Amino acid sequence: MEKVNIVLVGFGRVGRAFFDLLKEKYDYCRERYGLLLELRGIVRKKGTILLSSTQRVLSPSYFATEDLHDLAEWIPAITLSDLLEEFGSGVLVDCTPTNLITGEPGLSVMKMALEKGWHVVTASKGALVLKPEELKNLAKEKKLLIKASGATAAALPTLDIGMYSLAGTEILAIEGILNGTTNYILTRMAEGLTYKKALEEAQEKGIAEPDPSLDVEGWDTAAKMVLIANQVLGTELKLSDVKVSGIQGISHEVIDKAGKLGKILKLFGKCYRQGPDSAWKVEVGLALLDYEHPLARVDGTNKGIIFYTDSMGWVAVTGGKSDPRGAAAALLKDVISIYWHNF
Ligand SMILES: NC(=O)c1ccc[n+]([C@@H]2O[C@H](COP(=O)([O-])OP(=O)(O)OC[C@H]3O[C@@H](n4cnc5c(N)ncnc54)[C@H](OP(=O)(O)O)[C@@H]3O)[C@@H](O)[C@H]2O)c1
Incomplete structure (x- = not known):
């Protein structure tokens, strides 16, 4: 079994669908791919939530008290940088909005992840179309991967x-x-x-x-x-x-x-x-x-x-489902493709 740390950035339509899919597919990914896909934290504009493991999120007692979708405890004090340092390495899943003029916030988010030794799986397009060389070179230098199925028609394999x-x-x-x-x-x-x-x-x-x-x-x-x-x-x-x-x-x-x-x-x-x-x-x-x-x-x-x-x-x-769940499935597939050695 391989433990995979996941940090999710962006908790809108696609981020939430990814969160739901990760819960739904946690056992399947363990049994089928030998991967323990552990969500360690979620970062959004209004704050961060720190999770000890996907198991904790999955546990019925956790849901008995709080539904994460409506959770009020988004903590502004914990930054993305804190989270990435706390867990050391893994994959950052970027579900932030696409901005085709500045590439932000995806550009800063992806650069930070790569600089701190995290792979990137992204649904946002801005950074990659504006700064393709910079991001490619950074990933190469750090021997990390950037996967962008979620940004390239998502559930349609391209x-x-x-x-x-x-x-x-x-x-x-x-x-x-x-x-x-x-x-x-x-x-x-x-x-x-x-x-x-x-x-x-x-x-x-x-x-x-x-x-x-x-x-x-x-x-x-x-x-x-x-x-x-x-x-x-x-x-x-x-x-x-x-x-x-x-x-x-x-x-x-x-x-x-x-x-x-x-x-x-x-x-x-x-x-x-x-x-x-x-x-x-x-x-x-x-x-x-x-x-x-x-x-x-x-x-x-x-x-x-x-x-x-x-x-x-x-x-x-x-074909390929054209909605947030389809996009989330493309993100999950990219995460699996990084860690499953038979891909
Ligand atoms: N919708 C689709 O079906 C679909 C399909 C394929 C790809 N995509 C791509 O997926 C991405 C997300 O789409 P979406 O529909 O989920 O967007 P959305 O509903 O607008 O959600 C965007 C999320 O990003 C967060 N965010 C914004 N600025 C941030 C920052 N500086 N740091 C951290 N988080 C930040 C927002 O935080 P708050 O919640 O705190 O405001 C929100 O949770 C986009 O790039 C889009 O092009 C979407």
């Missing part, structure tokens, strides 16, 4: 396919429908709704954020494509290298025209290069897909990715 399943192939191009909100809006528009109505519906269902700009302007897709390219192709692209256009305010005429041409309109992220010696480019924008395209039927909040290779042909994967 990095794992590119890194492991396609090892040894030359990847020629990557395309993806990587944002559930925009795909939902386009799907509902194809069914007759206006952009405004489709967006309102997505917001009512909790699919779209109250401020949906990162999604509808294409930046979320761009960030995911950059992360995938940097990991899978070894590029060092930044968000500022990407040509981005979104779907905001798209008219019904455009959707109708696509239908008349026998095509389907999708917000697509593309990574490609002109030839083996050319630089990789990432672009995000509306694409007209033939019905035969492997991603044409990816509807609603579903996502999909396709890799074009020299020796395995094209490989596409679609």
Whole structure:
């Protein structure tokens, strides 16, 4: 059995789902992988909670007195730095908000973890798209890992396919429908709704954020494509290298025209290069897909990715739960992948 210290930073939708999943899967991970996944502390903006072990959290007596979700005892005095030093090493799970302009708070959180000898598993995208070299070099210097499935379409496997399943192939191009909100809006528009109505519906269902700009302007897709390219192709692209256009305010005429041409309109992220010696480019924008395209039927909040290779042909994967629980499951998978030696 291997004991794994976990510190969770961020206790919003994804952080809470990760906490719940860790409790649910604690015994399964011990039996199946020989891993004792011990949550040592949770840090959020309003304070920190220190836990002696996941077992304590799991014990019925603990829950008989307090439900951690509503726990009032968030202690501002204990800092993340204190927690990381107290437990020495392990994995920090970052569920803080994504900021594509400053990369914070994820950037400071990840740097601190790596400097103190902790692996990082993250759901937030900002730091990795703004400072990919700095974080990669720091992790390399400290012989630690940064895993970002939670930030790259989460429950839809993207990095794992590119890194492991396609090892040894030359990847020629990557395309993806990587944002559930925009795909939902386009799907509902194809069914007759206006952009405004489709967006309102997505917001009512909790699919779209109250401020949906990162999604509808294409930046979320761009960030995911950059992360995938940097990991899978070894590029060092930044968000500022990407040509981005979104779907905001798209008219019904455009959707109708696509239908008349026998095509389907999708917000697509593309990574490609002109030839083996050319630089990789990432672009995000509306694409007209033939019905035969492997991603044409990816509807609603579903996502999909396709890799074009020299020796395995094209490989596409679609689906994956598009919600906080799906994101939490991707984080858990990344934690397991660091410590389970058969991965
Ligand atoms: N929602 C999804 O389905 C989904 C899917 C995949 C990836 N993601 C990514 O996952 C991340 C979290 O998303 P979410 O929906 O869970 O966000 P959220 O509900 O807004 O929660 C964010 C959490 O981060 C905490 N936080 C903010 N600043 C902090 C700081 N400086 N130090 C420590 N904690 C801080 C907040 O603390 P307080 O609670 O004290 O305010 C809150 O608990 C984002 O990067 C998002 O892009 C989300």
